[in-house]
Amino acid sequence: MANLFVLNLAGTVAPVAADKNANRLIAAAAAALAPACGDVPSAPEPIDVDARRAALFGEVTAGSMTMDAAVAALKALDAEVAAASKAAKADPPVLLLAGEPATAAEVKRAFRGADDGTSVVVASLDGERTGTITMFRV
Numbered sequence: 001m002a003n004l005f006v007l008n009l010a011g012t013v014a015p016v017a018a019d020k021n022a023n024r025l026i027a028a029a030a031a032a033l034a035p036a037c038g039d040v041p042s043a044p045e046p047i048d049v050d051a052r053r054a055a056l057f058g059e060v061t062a063g064s065m066t067m068d069a070a071v072a073a074l075k076a077l078d079a080e081v082a083a084a085s086k087a088a089k090a091d092p093p094v095l096l097l098a099g100e101p102a103t104a105a106e107v108k109r110a111f112r113g114a115d116d117g118t119s120v121v122v123a124s125l126d127g128e129r130t131g132t133i134t135m136f137r138v
Helices: 022-033 049-062 067-089 104-109
Strands: 003-009 017-019 095-097 100-102 118-123 130-137
Touching (some): 017 022, 022 118, 022 130
Antiparallel strands (some): 118 130
8 A cells, every 4th residue: 555645735726746755745845835035044154163263363362362261262163063063964944834844754754654634734934825735545
């Protein structure tokens, strides 16, 4: 037995897309619900670690910062770089699921163990457009 996922958008009568592959349908839903300008958040600016370390060194040599404060600032910079690296590896949210930003994997997980005909309401990241993904067992 296979699953068939069907996408309906608010304001349309006929289904917009149908696919056996949940990942492809979720990607189609994200694309169909995104506005013309795009909901995709821009990539964060990379942290210029060398420039910030050089600036700290300059402050220490100029006497405007103590060595202990510089060491604390370097540790904070290392923590900021680690957090940015971890955030860059995380899957970005693609849709709203129950009003909360959700990754494609979280939307797919909503169907795990669900019955035939289960529907999940999704929305664009700005919440302006909504749709329904329904899973049928065929």
